[in-house]
Amino acid sequence: MAVTPTYDESSFRVLKGLEPVRERPGMYTRTDSPAHIIQEVIDNSADEALGGHAKNLHVLLHLDGSITVTDDGRGIPVGLHPDEKIPVVVLAFTRLHAGGKFDKSTGNSAYAFSGGLHGVGVAVTNALSTRVSVEVRREGKIWAIEFSGGGESVGALTEVGSCGRQSGTRVRVWPDPKYFDAPKVPPAELERLLRSKAVLLPGVKVRLDIEQADGSIQTKTWSYPSGLAGYLAELAGNAEAVAPLYAAEKYADADHADFAAGEGAAWAIGWHIDAVASESYVNLIPTVAGGTHESGLRAGAFEAVKSFIEHRALLPRGVKLQQDDVCSRMAFVLSARILDPQFQGQVKEKLNSREAVKLVSSMIRDPFEIWLNQHVEAGKAIADISIKQALARQKNAQKVEKKKQSGVAVLPGKLSDCESTDIAENELFLVEGDSAGGSAKMARNKETQAILPLRGKVLNSWEVEAGRLFANNEIHDIAVALGVDPHGPADSPDLSGLRYGKLIIMSDADVDGAHIQTLLLTLFYRHFPALIRHGHIHIAQPPLYRIDVPASGKKRPARRLYALDEGELVAIKDRLIKEGIRAEAVEVGRFKGLGEMNPDQLRETAMAPATRRVLPVVDAPGADEITLKLFNLLMGKGEASSRRAWMELNGHLVEADL
Structure with missing residues (x-):
């Protein structure tokens, strides 16, 4: 008889230091090769050049697979951090979310313009390497420090010489092959990256040296005067x-x-x-x-x-x-x-x-x-x-339109259709409620976006026969607007009449909105599965919160940000505090629904392709049986007792927005 593992206080494990990176490297970097952890080091040197502090960037690809990155920038600070009482160079390589690129509220910080956001870059490099050696030239002195064992072992920071007026940083990295599909950095990818740095940093000399088996060095330099x-x-x-x-x-x-x-x-x-x-x-x-x-x-x-x-x-x-x-x-x-x-x-x-x-x-x-x-x-x-x-x-x-002309049903009167007939770019938004539908009509791009407002909740169609679907007005209007007939999972329906490449479900970010999403997904999964199979169904993710950030001087005008949920709201507030904006100066508003958004807000957050957030609905490979069972449990009429048992078991997991 199998022993059921206990689930108690001892079951919880707290990952400390760089352990989260080693436990789940794919969350922090690419794992096909060490290219991205080396790019993190190169990016730091490039940020020094971008700020005007470095004129040379040199990368050496050693025969043993290790890589050395050298710049003549200011050198990583080696003094003690005022709060942590640890040398800053140690913090940079051993602590997640520690870096010099957070305080960007003005253009005058240590790194006003950089790619660094979260302070996890070279700490990830260290976590996924057997050894990292750092040499810093700063304020007339040369300092050296070694990290090993994925950053767990930190050597002493020692002064090893003097450098006069020279400054800069040299980092040598030995990537740990057990974390990567390929143990070495592809030279072609490294060349592409370094060439792009030369293009984007006028006046900076970028050089790549590659050690050869015979002991010679193959050198490439890049410069783009134009x-x-x-x-x-x-x-x-x-x-x-x-x-x-x-x-x-x-x-x-x-x-x-x-x-x-x-x-x-x-x-x-x-x-x-x-x-x-x-x-x-x-x-x-x-x-x-x-x-x-x-x-x-x-x-x-x-x-x-x-x-x-x-x-x-x-x-x-x-x-x-x-x-x-x-x-x-x-x-x-x-x-x-x-x-x-x-x-x-x-x-x-x-x-x-x-x-x-x-x-x-x-x-x-x-x-x-x-x-x-x-x-x-x-x-x-x-x-x-x-x-x-x-x-x-x-x-x-026009060719497509001629195919569709014979026998087309009259389009629903409440459909605000788009002007284009190009299936590749047309989108149909199924919008909850007339008030939200009105905002969506004003927010849309009339050329490519159509709006079909839904009045009330769509019928639960899980156990409705295909022949009786059209007795429901909402389902009838959706099917006619789409131009596709209901079909089963084993069918190969004719999709040549499909009028929109994307169908986007747009409902409120609350319990009712989630219910409407579920009912519509039930309809498509049961009666229009080919639309899911071919990637036509999507779900819009309108935000729950609006954050108004006041201006902070001429260099930072007032901004309006949006948060999808409570977690994202907390993250945005933390980022604003790090930017130097007082917490009490930030105003947070909560949208009760799509109808409360003005057209500009709706366009920016849920409809404009450049700025919206939309999730594609896809079939999970090999999960057909599980999906079918879950839909049966949740939507089947004879499953009330099973549904209740399931809710009692899983109810504590729900963070419902009522």
């Missing part, structure tokens, strides 16, 4: 250019009304016949998954090109220009500087900061429009390729 434009030209290679590249930069000054001094962007953009790779960065951190700064660049470029086309009456009658028409052939290198960037996860592959859309779009729009008007031939060439793209899109959409 900056981003030269780099984009290199990325483009032999691709045929439609117009000359446009490169510029613009940053806010101390008197800017909306942004802190120094915030802004540098960019190079170009249009090519063939596809060319694009790259973006935030405070020198490569954002390989893009984010809101890229959305801002596209929005600003689109507005400038659209204005150029309209002023010269180049658009044929009946053609409506969309952002993708202008930007689908646009290649770019973007380097944004943001005072307090918010990334998706510690790996920082995607920027989430909502303010970045407005920041980058406002910086590029006017200068680019001026450039287009000064280079009319280039402007007309860009306009020509954009208009051709729009005509091709409309032609494809």
Whole structure:
């Protein structure tokens, strides 16, 4: 007979120091190779260069798989921390959430513009390495310290010599292979990273040395005198250019009304016949998954090109220009500087900061429009390729429309349909309540977003036969609006009549809203499973709280932030306190529902693709049987007693917002 493990006070384990990183490395870094833990060290050196304190960045790839990163910056402070009474260099490498990049309320802090957010960077590097050796040159002295055993063993900080007026930091890292799929850093990835640092740091010399088996050193250095434009030209290679590249930069000054001094962007953009790779960065951190700064660049470029086309009456009658028409052939290198960037996860592959859309779009729009008007031939060439793209899109959409014309049911009267017929970009929002539906209609992009308000709760359709579904008005309207007939899990239904690429359930962030979500998901899982299978169903995540942050001098204007839930609210408050904003000066408002949001707030938080939060609904691989059992338990009419037992067992886990 199996022994059931006891569940008591001793079952709880508290992870201390760097143990959380070693226990769950994937939460803190990429584990395919040690590339990202080395990038954390390189980023620190690059931040010194970004602040104007370093002119050289040197990386040495040793034969044994260890890596040395050296810079001639200010050197990590070695004195005792005033509160912790531990040398600051020890704190940096052994404590999570300790760093020099928190206090960014002004442009004058130690690191006003950096990718560092949470103070976990090199501490993670240390936790996942067998050994880390640090040498600091600072204030005329050379200091050395060794960490081993994943940061558990900390050597003595010792003075080992004098360095005159030299300064800087040298860090050698021996990654622990047991935490990574591949034990060594891929040289090609390291080269890409270092080359990008050279592009983004004019005047900084970047060098990579690789030890060879015969004892020789293979050296590569990077320098881009023409900056981003030269780099984009290199990325483009032999691709045929439609117009000359446009490169510029613009940053806010101390008197800017909306942004802190120094915030802004540098960019190079170009249009090519063939596809060319694009790259973006935030405070020198490569954002390989893009984010809101890229959305801002596209929005600003689109507005400038659209204005150029309209002023010269180049658009044929009946053609409506969309952002993708202008930007689908646009290649770019973007380097944004943001005072307090918010990334998706510690790996920082995607920027989430909502303010970045407005920041980058406002910086590029006017200068680019001026450039287009000064280079009319280039402007007309860009306009020509954009208009051709729009005509091709409309032609494809018309083909789809002809297929759908025969036997189409009359669309529901309460549906506010979108103008576009392109399935790839059309979205249908199922909105709880008429008042929220009214806000959503004003907040939407009429071109691509349709609104279908739902009056009351949808019928529980788990045990309703497919033939009787349409007796319910709400389900009838949803099915007709979608253009898809009900079907079973084993069927292969005809989805050619589907009118929207995304169906987004948008309900209040409370118990009633969760119930409506559950009823709609029951409908789609039971009667329209192909929509889930093909990734068409999504759930909007409107915030529960609005946080109004007062202005703190000219360099930090008033802001409005949003928190999804209580946990996120606490995190935002903590961050604001670290920025130097008094807790009592921050006003927190709670949304009772979507209807309480004005259209601008609803657009920003739940509808605009660049800034909203939307969860895709997907089938968990191999979980069909479990999912079916759970739906049966929760939605089946004859399962009341089982449901009650389940609620009694699991009720304490619910944090219901009543």
